Amino acid sequence: MALVPTDTRILFCGDLVGAAGRRALLGALPGLRERHDPTFVVVNAENVAGGFGITPDIARELFGAGVDAITLGNHAYRRREIYAFLDEEPRIVRPANYLHGQPGRGHTVIERDGVRLGVINLSGNVFMSAGRSAFAEADALVARLTGTVDHLIVDMHAEATSEKVAMGWHLDGRVTAVIGTHTHVPTADARVLPGGTAYITDAGMTGSRAGVLGIQRALAIEALVTQMPVRLLPGEEDPWLAGVLVSASEPMRADAIEQVLVSVSAPAP
Numbered sequence: 001m002a003l004v005p006t007d008t009r010i011l012f013c014g015d016l017v018g019a020a021g022r023r024a025l026l027g028a029l030p031g032l033r034e035r036h037d038p039t040f041v042v043v044n045a046e047n048v049a050g051g052f053g054i055t056p057d058i059a060r061e062l063f064g065a066g067v068d069a070i071t072l073g074n075h076a077y078r079r080r081e082i083y084a085f086l087d088e089e090p091r092i093v094r095p096a097n098y099l100h101g102q103p104g105r106g107h108t109v110i111e112r113d114g115v116r117l118g119v120i121n122l123s124g125n126v127f128m129s130a131g132r133s134a135f136a137e138a139d140a141l142v143a144r145l146t147g148t149v150d151h152l153i154v155d156m157h158a159e160a161t162s163e164k165v166a167m168g169w170h171l172d173g174r175v176t177a178v179i180g181t182h183t184h185v186p187t188a189d190a191r192v193l194p195g196g197t198a199y200i201t202d203a204g205m206t207g208s209r210a211g212v213l214g215i216q217r218a219l220a221i222e223a224l225v226t227q228m229p230v231r232l233l234p235g236e237e238d239p240w241l242a243g244v245l246v247s248a249s250e251p252m253r254a255d256a257i258e259q260v261l262v263s264v265s266a267p268a269p
């Protein structure tokens with residue numbers, strides 16, 4: 001373990017949706033770096049490729065822009081071309097409690113400025129398809145990584161708020177942060193739990209705020225009104241970035257968590 005990492009800041013951005021989400025992140029990152037000086041930037045990018053999944057080219061672009069690690073979720077396998085990449089590239093993770101035979105890995109450790117950050121991705125089991133228990137997997141991975149990293153964050157990608165809240169309490173005092181993703185709507189419950197774990201039920205999404213969870217609203221409404229299949233496409237209008245900034249001065253504990261909600265007025269190319 002490194003010497004006590006003083007003042008580590010982790011910027012985590014919620015689900016990037018489509019090109020607008022990718023551009024919002026790339027557009028906002030320089031200003032966010034200036035303002036918050038994050039040690040690490042971690043993003044959930046399960047919706048970045050046309051709203052569903054991710055491709056190797058987009059992942060490389062995000063890494064090239066300074067993203068340290070990418071987490072995913074239920075859309076991890078939408079694009080076939082990502083399968084081999086998930087096996088080869090250690091900085092991108094899919095839920096750890098998927099089956100062992102599914103492509104990719106569920107956790108990674110990245111290092112910057114002498115600080116080692118473990119990143120674990122989990123999928124909820126309530127209303128979602130994951131082959132194994134999120135809680136059992138969390139326990140196993142936390143036990144395995146504790147002592148080998150300075151900080152540990154968990155992206156709990158889940159539908160049910162109850163399951164995310166429960167995971168926050170379950171891991172309180174054992175990890176630096178539990179950050180919920182998947183529902184794309186930022187919640188107002190960011191706080192450091194009594195044991196020292198930063199927590200939020202959902203970080204929100206990075207993409208078009210003029211749509212429905214990042215999808216063009218006319219298409220989302222049509223699908224709901226007609227009850228017929230509609231090809232859903234990500235929106236472009238009114239991009240914003242939603243995430244959290246976790247600050248820490250002691251290993252495996254957070255001092256603070258604050259929401260980062262930025263309207264990004266960068267023009268579309």
Ligand SMILES: [Fe+2]
Pocket residue numbers: 015046047073182183184
């Ligand atoms: Fe998502």
Ligand SMILES: [Fe+2]
Pocket residue numbers: 046073074075157181182183
């Ligand atoms: Fe999701």
